[in-house]
Amino acid sequence: MSLRTLFTAILALVLSTSTFATESWLYSGRIGGTFIYNQMSDADLIALLDQRAAQNVSILELDSQLSYNLTDQEFNNEVVFLDKVATLAQERGMKAVIYYPSFEVLTRDAIDDDGVIAPSTFAKDHPDWLQQGIDGTPNVFYGGLEIWVSPGEESAWLSPNSGYKDFFIDRVEKLAATNLDGVWLDVPIYLDTGTKWTGTEPPAAADFNAWTIAEGLNGGAGFTVPTEENMSDPGFRAWIKWRHINVANFLNDVRIAAQSVDPDFAVVIENFPLDYFDGTAYGLDGTYIPVEDNFITVWETDSVSNTQAMKYSTPDDYENKLAMLKWGKAVHPDQPSWSFSYGFEPLDAALTMAGTVATQNVPFESKTPTMLSSVDFDFRTNWFGYVADHESELFTQRVPNAGIWYSSSTR
Numbered sequence: 001m002s003l004r005t006l007f008t009a010i011l012a013l014v015l016s017t018s019t020f021a022t023e024s025w026l027y028s029g030r031i032g033g034t035f036i037y038n039q040m041s042d043a044d045l046i047a048l049l050d051q052r053a054a055q056n057v058s059i060l061e062l063d064s065q066l067s068y069n070l071t072d073q074e075f076n077n078e079v080v081f082l083d084k085v086a087t088l089a090q091e092r093g094m095k096a097v098i099y100y101p102s103f104e105v106l107t108r109d110a111i112d113d114d115g116v117i118a119p120s121t122f123a124k125d126h127p128d129w130l131q132q133g134i135d136g137t138p139n140v141f142y143g144g145l146e147i148w149v150s151p152g153e154e155s156a157w158l159s160p161n162s163g164y165k166d167f168f169i170d171r172v173e174k175l176a177a178t179n180l181d182g183v184w185l186d187v188p189i190y191l192d193t194g195t196k197w198t199g200t201e202p203p204a205a206a207d208f209n210a211w212t213i214a215e216g217l218n219g220g221a222g223f224t225v226p227t228e229e230n231m232s233d234p235g236f237r238a239w240i241k242w243r244h245i246n247v248a249n250f251l252n253d254v255r256i257a258a259q260s261v262d263p264d265f266a267v268v269i270e271n272f273p274l275d276y277f278d279g280t281a282y283g284l285d286g287t288y289i290p291v292e293d294n295f296i297t298v299w300e301t302d303s304v305s306n307t308q309a310m311k312y313s314t315p316d317d318y319e320n321k322l323a324m325l326k327w328g329k330a331v332h333p334d335q336p337s338w339s340f341s342y343g344f345e346p347l348d349a350a351l352t353m354a355g356t357v358a359t360q361n362v363p364f365e366s367k368t369p370t371m372l373s374s375v376d377f378d379f380r381t382n383w384f385g386y387v388a389d390h391e392s393e394l395f396t397q398r399v400p401n402a403g404i405w406y407s408s409s410t411r
Contacts, residue, residue: 021293022295022335023294025059025095026336027336027362027395029059029095029362030056030057030387030388031058031060031362032052032364032374033366033370034049034052034060034372036064036081037064037065038064038078046088050092053094055380056380056385057094057380058388059095059362060094060095061364062096062099063098063371067101067106068105069107075171075174076174079174079177082096083180087179096181097180097181097183097184097268098175099371101185102168102185102187102188102250102251103159103188103189104157105122105155106122106154106155107153109153110152111142117154123140123156126158126163128162128202129159129162130156130158130201131157131158131190131199131204132195133194133197134196134197134229135195135227136200137195138194138195139157139194139198140154140155140194141154141193141194142154145193145194147369155193155194157190157198160188161201161207165250172258176258176259176261177262180265182266183265183266185251185267185268186270187270187300188247188250188284189272189284190243190281190282191282197226197281199225199243199246200226204225207246208238208239208242209224209225211242212238212242217234218234218235223235223238223239225239240280244279248285248288248290251269251289252289252292252295255294255295259293266294266295267294267295267296268297269286269295269296271286271298271299271300272300274286274299274301274302274328289331291332291334291335295335296332296337297328297331298338298364299325299337299361301328301339301341302321302324303342303352304317305344306369307369308368309343309344309349309367310343310344310348311344311347311348318355322355322359328359329359337361337362338362339359339361339362339364340364341363341364341365341366342366342369343365343366343367343375344368344375346376349375350383353365358394360394360398363387
């Protein structure tokens with residue numbers, strides 16, 4: 001048998017065993033960020049949705065109040081409102097996916113100008129749910145350290161190994177019971193703003209130790225969580241790997257719970273590290289995410305500037321962006337892949353949009369650095385119209401008719 005015949009046979013086998021039942025709308029579309037709030041009048045809400053439809057948006061990334069510390073009643077009120085929004089969106093031919101931070105909860109008015117913390121905040125009410133740094137510091141901080149945390153707000157980062165997991169899954173199940181088409185899980189990471197190298201809290205430490213014993217590490221004795229950063233230490237490196245697996249397991253458990261309510265409910269993971277070191281530091285690596293139906297990644301593909309996107313970029317910068325986009329699509333090539341298509345002005349935004357769709361990533365058009373703005377509504381309308389007109393050519397799965405066969409000598 002020739003190498004060409006063998007390669008063709010292997011490729012045919014791979015394709016014949018790909019039996020995904022992922023919803024077709026996830027493979028193609030045009031995503032637009034949309035802020036909504038449950039005090040909106042029906043007239044204002046309908047006008048906003050009509051505007052998005054006129055901009056050729058086919059998938060709404062909805063952002064309401066789910067980033068904040070909500071009581072059960074406040075959350076239930078949001079659920080009722082989101083169900084109405086999803087129904088109205090679907091009547092206009094659009095899908096609706098709700099943005100929901102995975103590990104972060106914000107509390108408004110958590111600290112005053114004198115630095116006095118309010119008696120009740122999410123971190124104060126649930127101290128045993130917080131991520132903990134390698135030095136034992138809880139992962140909580142206040143406004144001004146990150147662009148999305150307003151002055152006076154608390155940002156609490158929660159452990160996927162704590163009671164927070166059941167709390168979060170219960171709320172996602174309520175969202176899955178609505179007419180929403182999916183949930184957009186914002187960056188499930190071990191953020192290092194409040195403290196460095198998080199994931200040492202007691203329940204995480206116990207899980208890590210059990211995992212290392214089950215894996216037979218350290219001669220079967222396992223490892224305990226590290227107390228200092230040391231890449232030469234096999235225990236520290238094992239902990240780095242466990243953090244990736246731990247986050248992926250949490251996300252998959254969320255998917256299983258949501259899809260037990262609605263099998264067609266999409267779980268979209270916002271993943272900002274691509275093929276670079278941040279994946280190691282933050283514990284989120286898209287290659288660890290299992291391949292499952294209606295379980296996909298939206299890549300927060302970086303620009304050279306967080307304020308001016310690719311306006312002053314070089315050809316090398318665009319080559320790097322294209323490499324990241326290709327890498328993101330290739331992580332799970334048979335599954336849908338979405339990507340941020342950040343821009344600053346129509347010219348750099350157009351180049352980025354072209355690269356996004358050329359690499360078969362469904363584009364999420366926004367103006368850097370926020371998710372809820374557009375570079376220009378005319379730009380969005382025109383580009384999304386083009387993408388809609390050429391959807392079959394842009395997003396149909398393309399299979400190469402040539403392969404590279406490496407021998408030991410050429411390798």
